[in-house]
Every structure is written in structure tokens, then in C-alpha cells.
Amino acid sequence: xxxxxxxxxxxxxxxxxxxxxxxxxxxxxxxxxxxxxxxxxxxxxxxxxxxxxxxxxxxxxxxxxxxxxxxxxx
Numbered sequence: 001x002x003x004x005x006x007x008x009x010x011x012x013x014x015x016x017x018x019x020x021x022x023x024x025x026x027x028x029x030x031x032x033x034x035x036x037x038x039x040x041x042x043x044x045x046x047x048x049x050x051x052x053x054x055x056x057x058x059x060x061x062x063x064x065x066x067x068x069x070x071x072x073x074x
Contacts, residue, residue, distance in 0.1 A: 035071045037064065 037045075045063050049055055 035068075037067060037071070041067060 042064075045060075045067065049060065049063070052059070
């Protein structure tokens with residue numbers, strides 16, 4: 001099967017290094033959909049905070065960040 005030529009750079013398959021259109025296409029193909037937290041997951045985090053003796057906004061941030069990283073890692 002013959003590779004399609006890029007309309008911008010003329011190279012078969014295109015090269016993102018040289019062609020903005022090829023770079024954008026490559027990025028579209030590699031993007032994954034972002035998954036946020038559900039209300040239940042937020043409730044679990046908030047409920048777990050009730051057992052913490054004390055916490056700061058930074059502690060809450062890191063708890064949420066860890067859950068999001070877990071859900072959105074490859």
C-alpha cells in the first residue's frame with residue numbers, strides 16, 4: 001500500500017519536524033481523552049479526609065492530583 005503524500009511537505013507519510021500539518025495530524029492521533037473524577041470519587045476523597053487529623057489545601061490538591069494521574073495514565 002502506497003503512503004499518502006503530505007500536501008505541505010510532499011514527503012510520503014509526512015514528517016512532523018518539517019510540516020505543521022503533519023505535526024498536527026500526529027498529535028491528533030496520539031491524544032487520549034481526559035478522564036475526570038466522578039462525584040463518587042470526589043466523595044471518597046472527601047470522606048477519607050475526615051480521618052486526617054489536619055490537612056491543608058495542598059494536601060487536598062495532591063490527593064485529587066494522584067487520583068487523576070492514576071485514571072489518566074497509559
